[in-house]
Amino acid sequence: MTGRIAVVGLGPGDPGHLTPRASAALADATDLVGYAPYLARVPTCPTQRRHPSDNRAESERARFAAHLAADGRSVALVSSGDPGVFAMASTLFEAIEAGASDWRTLDIEIIPGISAMCAAAARIGAPLGHDFCAISLSDNLKPWEVVARRLAGAARAGFVIALYNPRSRARPWQLGAAFDLLRPILPAPTPVAFATAVTTPEERVHITDLGQADPALADMRTLVLIGTREMRLIERPAASPWLYAPRRSSAA
Numbered sequence: 630m631t632g633r634i635a636v637v638g639l640g641p642g643d644p645g646h647l648t649p650r651a652s653a654a655l656a657d658a659t660d661l662v663g664y665a666p667y668l669a670r671v672p673t674c675p676t677q678r679r680h681p682s683d684n685r686a687e688s689e690r691a692r693f694a695a696h697l698a699a700d701g702r703s704v705a706l707v708s709s710g711d712p713g714v715f716a717m718a719s720t721l722f723e724a725i726e727a728g729a730s731d732w733r734t735l736d737i738e739i740i741p742g743i744s745a746m747c748a749a750a751a752r753i754g755a756p757l758g759h760d761f762c763a764i765s766l767s768d769n770l771k772p773w774e775v776v777a778r779r780l781a782g783a784a785r786a787g788f789v790i791a792l793y794n795p796r797s798r799a800r801p802w803q804l805g806a807a808f809d810l811l812r813p814i815l816p817a818p819t820p821v822a823f824a825t826a827v828t829t830p831e832e833r834v835h836i837t838d839l840g841q842a843d844p845a846l847a848d849m850r851t852l853v854l855i856g857t858r859e860m861r862l863i864e865r866p867a868a869s870p871w872l873y874a875p876r877r878s879s880a881a
């Protein structure tokens with residue numbers, strides 16, 4: 630088969646955070662496929678076909694990309710951030726595994742991007758400088774019990790936690806439930822950061838602690854970072870503090 634699919638990470642928002650490799654893959658494509666607001670971030674080119682879709686139609690979008698490629702098209706399937714982090718690369722491989730056997734001969738390339746946790750961490754200091762994990766708070770594809778078990782396990786194990794998909798209109802209660810679950814495990818002064826729409830003109834960063842963390846500060850463009858008892862905070866005059874993960878951990 631001659632068709633190809635590049636699964637392209639667009640980064641967190643600002644075009645300056647798009648890698649040159651991702652830009653080249655977007656320019657080379659005959660067809661662009663993705664969630665409409667993400668496609669809107671890609672410069673238009675009159676010779677390319679654009680196929681915007683709804684946010685929830687991920688599996689359908691991945692199958693559509695595979696069909697286009699099987700017809701010989703060169704497809705860029707776009708994701709925000711990194712396409713391998715809670716995004717289209719897994720969805721595409723699910724479609725390939727379940728799909729027509731000749732889809733396995735398609736030329737597929739995953740082009741990494743700057744994930745929201747890296748962009749958010751860079752604004753805050755170095756909170757992911759040592760052991761951390763990323764958890765999606767969405768219970769659309771996994772039961773809440775699984776989310777809750779992983780959160781509690783990560784907190785008990787001393788990981789900094791990057792929470793993706795913390796809150797949306799359809800999922801209003803999960804972040805509050807996550808804070809309630811973590812409060813008996815982590816001390817109240819544990820730092821918590823809310824980083825919203827990082828690298829875009831609407832960027833907002835708010836640093837607080839677990840005792841006071843208010844879920845209302847998050848929306849679907851927020852990355853929530855939950856620190857550990859070891860996390861350091863450097864206060865600054867007239868600026869929000871730097872948060873960083875120290876290089877050494879104690880045995881406690």
Ligand code: SAH
Pocket residue numbers: 641642708709710711712713714715716743744745746749792793794795824825826827828829848849850851852853
């Ligand atoms: N593949 C993406 C994640 C998609 S899941 C990545 O690697 O970044 C969508 C979630 O990503 C959002 O709910 C939010 O938690 C986070 N996110 C995406 N863009 C963001 C940004 N600019 N600032 C903060 N969080 C962002």
